Amino acid sequence: MKLAGYEFVYICDIEPVRNPDGSVQQFMPQARYDNLRGVALNKYGQGPFCKFRIPNLIRTSGVYVLTIDDEIRYPLMTTDKSWAILQNRLVSLLEETTADYQVLEVLRTVRGSLDKTSGMEDSRTRLAQIIKACCDALRVRLDRRQIKLNESVLKEYFDLTMVIAPPPPMPDIYLLWKEVQEAFESNLENADHTLLNEETLSKWIAVIQIMLRTDRRLLIQRSFPERYDEFIETLCNVVTQEADASVTYPDDDAISSESDWFSSISNDLDELTPHFRHLEDLLQGASRDAYLRSRSLRDMVRSRRDSEQPNLAHQRSATSNPALDLERLFSDL
Secondary structure, three states, X not given: OEEOOEEOOOXXXXXXXXXXXXXXXXXXXXXXXOOOOOOOOOOOOOOOEOOEOOOOOOOOOOOOOOEEOOEEOOOOOOOHHHHHHHHHHHHHHHHHOOOHHHHHHHHHHHHHHHHOOOOOHHHHHHHHHHHHHHHHHHHHHHHOOOOOOOHHXXXXXXXHHOOOOOOOOOOOOHHHHHHHHHHHHHHHHOOOOOOOOHHHHHHHHHHHHHHHHOOOHHHHHOOOOHHHHHHHHHXXXXXXXXXXXXXXXXXXXXXXXXXXXXXXXXXXXXXXXHHOHHHHHHHHHHHHHHHHHHHHHHXXXXXXXXXXXXXXXXXXXXXXXXXXXXHHHHOOO
16 A cells, blocks of 8 residues: 555554454453542443454564555544544644744644545544644734744645635735735846846745635735736746846856756746736746756756766755654554
8 A cells, every 4th residue: 555655565454362262352451450549431441352463573663554444544533532632732733833844744744634534524524623723723823923924834724724614714924925025026126137036936926826816905905917917927028038048157067057947937937827827828938938948958968968078066965854743742642
């Protein structure tokens, strides 16, 4: 079975331990303990109980997936208390963290869990409640500026709201929109003597896409769609001019970097096309120019390497953020 890009190996069928005659072994362990605090048993506490064994043939740690008729199940979430604990932990994490990578991981984890509950109406209902609680908690902190709203968090939040009905309200997007809009306009105004910043363009597109799907009022106050048609036309002209420009590159690394830049620009323009259908030909033309320039530069690098010309090495380093401790969330459910 393949799940989330990982191949899971079949271990065994889970069956209760049996007596020699084939009957299920029954256990009543509560009699061995003194109930000094007088704690009441839950509705299943009287037993009888059985045992299951999973073979320890694999000597490495990992994740087990329980399936019934090839469908993934949630074996630990058997009581209202278990679901309440999970919700409280996720909400608490969103209320405490200031790291956007942890926010993203929580939102993606919850959304991914819902994707795996096809045909499990009770689990879907419970997860929908958790999703709403997570959105509500996060929106409060975003609106209070306790967590910085960026385009990645905004997109993940939007995607999460769209998996339940009705979708929870969106956070206040004004400051983020103002930031990316001003950066984008400044970049366009200075495009004659400054290279178009792909990161600025990508952020602007990500925010605009979500605003067009939710609340357009800020855009309308900025003379949408007429003013934005002008932005798109200017952007396409700048990209085409860059793609046609004659540039001398110092080394293979510079060529590769330029190729990546044009490839990203082409993808960005493709993202805009569904929202500006009346400018589709213009967007597709500029995207094609950027793509062809990217491919041409890539071929140039390949040709230079084939001819064994010297190539400067370029080393990049990255630091990784500590992963969200999901084991803690589920450790005693």
